[in-house]
Amino acid sequence: MHISSEVFVIAGLMVLTILFFMMMMARMYRKAGPHQALVVYGFRGTRIVKGGGTVIFPMVETYRELSLELMSFDVAPQQDLYTKQGVAVNVEAVAQIKVKSDPESVRTAAEQLLTKTPDAREGLIRLVMEGHLRGIIGQLSVEQIVKEPEMVGDRMRATCAEDMNKMGLEVVSFTIKEVRDKNEYIANMGRPDIARVKRDADVAMAEAERDTAIKRAEATRAAAVARAQADQERVLAETLSLANQAESQRDLETKKAAYQEIIKKAQAQADKAYDIQSNVMQQQVIAEQVRVQQVEKEGQIKVQEAEILRHERELVATVLKEAEIQRKRIETLAEAEKQRLIFEAEGHARQKILEAEAQASMIRQTGEAEAEIILKKGEAEAKAMNVKAAAYQEWNQAAVVDKLITGMPEIVRALAAPLANVDKITIVSTGEGHTAGMNKITGDMAQMAAQIPALFEALSGMKMSELLGKVRPIGDKPKSTGG
Numbered sequence: 001m002h003i004s005s006e007v008f009v010i011a012g013l014m015v016l017t018i019l020f021f022m023m024m025m026a027r028m029y030r031k032a033g034p035h036q037a038l039v040v041y042g043f044r045g046t047r048i049v050k051g052g053g054t055v056i057f058p059m060v061e062t063y064r065e066l067s068l069e070l071m072s073f074d075v076a077p078q079q080d081l082y083t084k085q086g087v088a089v090n091v092e093a094v095a096q097i098k099v100k101s102d103p104e105s106v107r108t109a110a111e112q113l114l115t116k117t118p119d120a121r122e123g124l125i126r127l128v129m130e131g132h133l134r135g136i137i138g139q140l141s142v143e144q145i146v147k148e149p150e151m152v153g154d155r156m157r158a159t160c161a162e163d164m165n166k167m168g169l170e171v172v173s174f175t176i177k178e179v180r181d182k183n184e185y186i187a188n189m190g191r192p193d194i195a196r197v198k199r200d201a202d203v204a205m206a207e208a209e210r211d212t213a214i215k216r217a218e219a220t221r222a223a224a225v226a227r228a229q230a231d232q233e234r235v236l237a238e239t240l241s242l243a244n245q246a247e248s249q250r251d252l253e254t255k256k257a258a259y260q261e262i263i264k265k266a267q268a269q270a271d272k273a274y275d276i277q278s279n280v281m282q283q284q285v286i287a288e289q290v291r292v293q294q295v296e297k298e299g300q301i302k303v304q305e306a307e308i309l310r311h312e313r314e315l316v317a318t319v320l321k322e323a324e325i326q327r328k329r330i331e332t333l334a335e336a337e338k339q340r341l342i343f344e345a346e347g348h349a350r351q352k353i354l355e356a357e358a359q360a361s362m363i364r365q366t367g368e369a370e371a372e373i374i375l376k377k378g379e380a381e382a383k384a385m386n387v388k389a390a391a392y393q394e395w396n397q398a399a400v401v402d403k404l405i406t407g408m409p410e411i412v413r414a415l416a417a418p419l420a421n422v423d424k425i426t427i428v429s430t431g432e433g434h435t436a437g438m439n440k441i442t443g444d445m446a447q448m449a450a451q452i453p454a455l456f457e458a459l460s461g462m463k464m465s466e467l468l469g470k471v472r473p474i475g476d477k478p479k480s481t482g483g
Contacts, residue, residue, distance in 0.1 A: 096172040109168030
């Protein structure tokens with residue numbers, strides 16, 4: 001039991017010792033983050049720990065932390081900087097500075113900046129940057145500084161690189177924020193360009209407006225031309241349509257007239273054929289009556305001849321001799337032949353008469369039709385003359401005078417027509433009064449026109465005064481002819 005208690009005590013002491021040792025080691029072990037570096041110095045000398053850890057023995061070693069983070073601060077000198085042109089400008093810039101990552105640069109930065117506060121570090125770096133900025137600005141013009149800020153930044157980084165290396169630093173970026181001057185040099189510097197740009201803009205706008213006006217005018221003209229062409233095509237189409245309609249109407253009326261003429265001709269032919277056929281039938285009836293009468297006469301003649309023959313036979317049989325009988329027989333035969341010839345001649349004559357009567361009937365009917373047409377035409381002309389006479393009765397003196405006066409130019413034109421065939425007229429003027437030269441021709445024309453009433457009286461046998469005296473005065477109404 002006593003032995004096991006001692007073992008437990010020894011084991012507990014060992015555990016405590018190990019724990020104490022581990023706690024001591026944890027307190028002596030220091031780690032450096034990715035944004036910092038540990039500068040350890042002591043009995044083992046100075047060493048740099050970056051991105052790792054190390055054991056620092058108390059009382060014989062110590063360490064300091066050096067930030068590797070990016071430092072950003074403004075570089076804005078309080079005094080004016082003079083350019084190569086002697087123009088005072090005020091430049092504000094932003095600088096991005098950091099400690100280099102290599103151990104040598106970290107050691108150099110630790111030697112020069114580790115004991116300084118962040119504000120002191122920035123003040124030291126700003127003084128160096130402002131000095132170099134002053135030198136670079138003095139070598140450049142205002143136009144270069146304003147228009148080429150990237151070039152200024154590149155020259156700053158190149159110029160400051162050596163001094164920054166001596167402090168273990170590097171310039172990550174240098175950017176100019178603003179450039180100002182008290183004499184408005186920069187503001188005036190842009191005025192020529194502004195004026196030129198404004199001038200170019202005005203010229204471009206004027207040219208654009210000109211081109212727009214030209215295009216608008218061309219479009220308007222094209223639209224007007226297209227509209228005119230469309231109107232012409234529409235009018236042409238309407239004209240063609242109206243012409244086609246007129247032609248169709250004309251063809252229709254022509255065909256109607258032709259069909260009406262054919263119908264009338266057929267109707268007239270049918271009427272004439274009916275009349276002719278009626279006349280032929282009438283003639284046939286008359287001929288048949290004549291033929292019946294002829295047959296009756298022939299029958300009577302035959303009866304008489306038979307009676308004569310009977311008496312002759314009685315005579316022959318009783319009184320006449322054989323010679324007389326023979327003579328009678330010959331005479332009878334001759335008479336029979338004569339009657340046959342007579343009958344044939346009469347038949348031919350009747351046929352000729354029927355044909356002549358039919359032809360005469362056709363001619364008579366044709367003449368009657370033509371006479372009827374002439375009669376109808378005469379009646380129409382008579383009616384027209386009656387209408388015209390009735391219209392003339394309605395005329396008063398003003399109408400008659402207007403008719404005479406409106407017809408006067410045609411008569412004068414007819415009188416002057418021979419002068420139209422004259423190619424050239426040569427006038428020889430003697431200067432005697434108003435009857436010389438061209439006045440002679442116009443005077444003759446006036447005299448010829450003045451003789452027209454006398455010509456009318458000579459041709460009609462009526463005096464103009466008597467004719468006008470019979471015309472109803474103006475304002476009088478015609479007498480009513482009705483019952």
